[in-house]
Structure formats: C-alpha cells, structure tokens
Amino acid sequence: MRRTISFFLNGSEVNVTLKDHMRLIDCLRETLNLTGTKEGCGEGECGACTVLVDGQAVNSCLYPAPEAEGKNVLTIEGLQGSENRLSFIQKAFVELGAIQCGFCTPGMILATKALLDSNPDPSDQDIRAALQGNLCRCTGYVQIVEAVKQAAENMRGPE
Amino acid sequence: MSRFSYHKPKTIDDALQLKNEKRGAVYIAGGTDVIVQIKNQELRPSALISLRNIPGLAHIEVNGGARIGALATISDIIQHPTLAQAFPLLMEAARRIGSVQIRNVATIGGNLCNCSPCADMALPLLVLEAKVRLRTSETTREVPVEDFFKGPGESCLLSDEIMTDILLDAPDVNTIAVFMKKGRVKMDLAVASVAVLLDMEGDLCRKAHIAAGSVAPVPRRLREVEEKLEGTILSEQTISEAQKIAKSSVVPITDIRSTEDYRREIVGVFVKRSLERALEWSHK
Ligand SMILES: Cc1cc2nc3c(=O)[nH]c(=O)nc-3n(C[C@H](O)[C@H](O)[C@H](O)COP(=O)(O)OP(=O)(O)OC[C@H]3O[C@@H](n4cnc5c(N)ncnc54)[C@H](O)[C@@H]3O)c2cc1C
Ligand code: FES
Ligand code: FES
Numbered sequence: 001m002r003r004t005i006s007f008f009l010n011g012s013e014v015n016v017t018l019k020d021h022m023r024l025i026d027c028l029r030e031t032l033n034l035t036g037t038k039e040g041c042g043e044g045e046c047g048a049c050t051v052l053v054d055g056q057a058v059n060s061c062l063y064p065a066p067e068a069e070g071k072n073v074l075t076i077e078g079l080q081g082s083e084n085r086l087s088f089i090q091k092a093f094v095e096l097g098a099i100q101c102g103f104c105t106p107g108m109i110l111a112t113k114a115l116l117d118s119n120p121d122p123s124d125q126d127i128r129a130a131l132q133g134n135l136c137r138c139t140g141y142v143q144i145v146e147a148v149k150q151a152a153e154n155m156r157g158p159e
Numbered sequence: 160m161s162r163f164s165y166h167k168p169k170t171i172d173d174a175l176q177l178k179n180e181k182r183g184a185v186y187i188a189g190g191t192d193v194i195v196q197i198k199n200q201e202l203r204p205s206a207l208i209s210l211r212n213i214p215g216l217a218h219i220e221v222n223g224g225a226r227i228g229a230l231a232t233i234s235d236i237i238q239h240p241t242l243a244q245a246f247p248l249l250m251e252a253a254r255r256i257g258s259v260q261i262r263n264v265a266t267i268g269g270n271l272c273n274c275s276p277c278a279d280m281a282l283p284l285l286v287l288e289a290k291v292r293l294r295t296s297e298t299t300r301e302v303p304v305e306d307f308f309k310g311p312g313e314s315c316l317l318s319d320e321i322m323t324d325i326l327l328d329a330p331d332v333n334t335i336a337v338f339m340k341k342g343r344v345k346m347d348l349a350v351a352s353v354a355v356l357l358d359m360e361g362d363l364c365r366k367a368h369i370a371a372g373s374v375a376p377v378p379r380r381l382r383e384v385e386e387k388l389e390g391t392i393l394s395e396q397t398i399s400e401a402q403k404i405a406k407s408s409v410v411p412i413t414d415i416r417s418t419e420d421y422r423r424e425i426v427g428v429f430v431k432r433s434l435e436r437a438l439e440w441s442h443k
Binding site: 001003019020021023042043044047050056057058059060061062063064067069111114124130132133134 | 161162163164165167177187189190191194195198199207209211234258259260261263266
C-alpha cells in the first residue's frame, strides 16, 4: 500500500508518498535523498541511523515511516549553525578529532544534541550513557567524549 | 523488508476489528522487537496494526499503587516524576534496557507481550505481583504477570487480545529491593538477571520475592529459594544455601549469548549478592 504523509523535516513541512512497509531511514535516504543518515546494522544496535523525532533520539532503522506523520524530524542535514556554518557540536567533533571515517558521526552528533538539549552540563558518565547506543569502530570514544564536553562548553558560553 | 500494509487505528475497538479482519496481521507498539523480527524473517506479517496512536494507552497514573499504560515507553517510565519513588525496582530495570534510542520507543507492554525469557521489565513486575489488563471486543480480564507467560514467545494472549494496562498495588513500606543484570556489553539483552524484594525485620526475612530472567523458558519466580528464606535469619550460611538452591532450581540454556553453566553460576551469585546487599541495608 502507498500513502502520502506530511511531517516537519529539519524545520520545513514536507509531503512524501511512501510505501507502507518503509522505515523512516528508507524514506529519508531513498525518497528524500537525504543520505547523511547512515544505515549500519539495521537492527537497533549501532546508532548510525539516529535521528531526532520530536526532540528524542530514535533509531530510524526501527521506526516505521508511516509513524512520522505530523512529527518533527531532525536529521544531520538540519543541524547547521548560523550562515550555513557547522553547528557548535559539529565544530567540536572536528576540532577534537572525534571523526575518523565519519560513518558513525551523524548519529553521534544527533545523540549528542538530544543529550545537550536536556542536560547542558553532562558528566563523563552522562555522556557515555547517552552514547551507549552509538558504536564507533575508529576513534576509541575518548575523543568523542571530549568533543561532547567541548560542545557543551561552547553551548553554555558565547559561541 | 517484506511487504505489509500499515494501519494506525485511533481506538482500541478499531484495532481489535482490524486484527480480526486481516489474516496474518500483527500488532506493533514501539517495534523494537517486531521490526527486527521482520528483518530477520522470523515474522512475515501481512499487516502491522500500530497501537501507538490510540489516546490514553501510554498514560501512567500513580496513586499509592500504579496503573501503567501498556504503550508507555521505557523512557516514559524513567522520566515519570513519582513512579520511581514508589517502585524503585521498575526504575532500576528500565534504566538497564537497551540504549537511549531503544528506550525512547520500546514499550513496557511490548516487553511483556514479546515474551522473551530475558524480558527485563518482567522481573520487577513478577516480584511486585503486578497484574496485566487484557482486552478483546467482548471481554476485559486481569491476569497476574506470573500467569501471563507460557513459554518463549508465548503468552496467554488470545489472538486479537490487546494488553491495555499494567496494574500495581501500593508497595509495602518496609521492603528492600535489588535488581541485578549481566549482559555481554552494557546495552545488551541479559545473559541473566535477578530482581529481589525482601521484607526484613532486623536480620529476619519476613517475606522474600525473587525472580530471575534468561534462566528458564520464561521469566519466573524462584519459589524454592523464597521458601527457604522466609522466616529465617539471614546469615552467611542461609545466604549460601539460598545461592545453592538458586543454582540448582533454574533451567537455563546455552545459546549465542552464554552457556547453561555460566547462567546457573551467575544466578547463584546474583541471589547471594542481592541478599548480602539487603542485609547491609537493613542494618542501616
Ligand atoms: C538493540 C536492542 C537492545 C535491546 N535491549 C533490551 C534489553 O536490554 N532488555 C530487554 O528486556 N529488551 C531489550 N530489547 C528488546 C525490546 O526492545 C523490548 O522487548 C521492548 O520493550 C519491546 O517493546 P516494543 O514496544 O518495541 O514492542 P514491539 O516490537 O512493538 O512488540 C513486541 C511484541 O508484543 C506485541 N505487542 C506489543 N504491544 C502489545 C499490546 N499492547 N497488546 C498486545 N500485543 C502487543 C507485538 O505484537 C509483538 O509481538 C532490545 C532490543 C533491541 C533492538
Ligand atoms: S542502522 Fe539503525 S541502529 Fe544500526
Ligand atoms: S569515526 Fe569511523 S566509525 Fe566512528
């Protein structure tokens, strides 16, 4: 079955026609050509596909696309600072070497955004707990935790 | 992904009707079990009937006891302002489930209805002697969680029946609660887990409720251990006896996550550590 749904994607309303069995990640990557969201495991284990739905981090590989109707979806493409610059989280990840191959990065950054939106001053432990569902095969996580702390500082202080 | 139609009923009655009309239809809540099962071709539904858009099914109400809507997510449970205070065990178990991303969509009802031997929310509900409310178009019934599980992947749910609520009586004031879980890595399904609820008077154990997961076809109470403990003074010796009984009374399996022997060992150790911790607390 096909259906047309509308939802808010990165701040703007979109109308998409999709097949009933599509997952949100299929709708984003294949229907809307937003390939910033990555698919790793496809079963909720790796977090590469993380997006925010109504501000909450979810795995888009487990999220039925028809459920996005009327929701607010944020993907990595929607995360920009002013004047098309990198957002403060992205900047911190670049500056602290928290990105190597980059495959986990969009998911890491969105999971970080969800964390900082609810907890602007997270401890190391809070950061590790919030990113437990995001695997990285390259960095060893130390730089990522540092980057999240830096991002939190940037967010609290003047950008 | 196999093909299926997707339905978003707005009332329980519409959901029940769809389930009866569509052969091969399956209910979906958070989908964290269903979607994975479809991907792995363990499940090939012709239709998914979503319970997510039915108003009120995710509601949590605390008034001495509690009524938790089956569609409440694990995050809803963790973030509820008063639930954790009344039922700290629920909170302990909820916090150990999956990752943030999983907890934000996974529901307590889905955790129970999926009927995995390692369903983490089952353990606090078993020791708290919770009931689940089940509805068809004609009937509503309340079933103790203990009688809900029939086997791996099998419950007492009728084919169209929907779980609407989880019901908890007001907790006893003097109980001590401990939850322990071992996964291979932190966000993993349990290799084994244990929940313990004790009513202590000094070192005397007046009442003991102990449940274990991943060590039998369904999450279940360890009655033999409970009987051994009730009415006895907790000491190094009684705790070590309880550990032995726990080890010998469970029937775990070997699978990709762990071995039978290791699970047996872990359950014994968890029972021992929980009792030791309870004893420590009762002295405070
Ligand atoms: C990466 C990952 C990590 C996980 N970690 C854990 C963990 O640590 N501990 C743990 O216990 N589980 C874990 N799980 C399993 C899963 O997330 C939980 O069992 C979850 O609570 C299931 O809820 P759901 O709403 O997603 O269920 P769904 O997948 O939507 O449904 C599960 C089953 O229940 C049925 N169902 C759901 N709701 C109802 C209802 N109200 N009435 C009737 N039938 C219903 C569905 O038809 C289906 O058969 C994990 C899963 C993943 C993918
Ligand atoms: S692709 Fe979704 S969690 Fe791995
Ligand atoms: S940077 Fe390569 S997986 Fe994280």
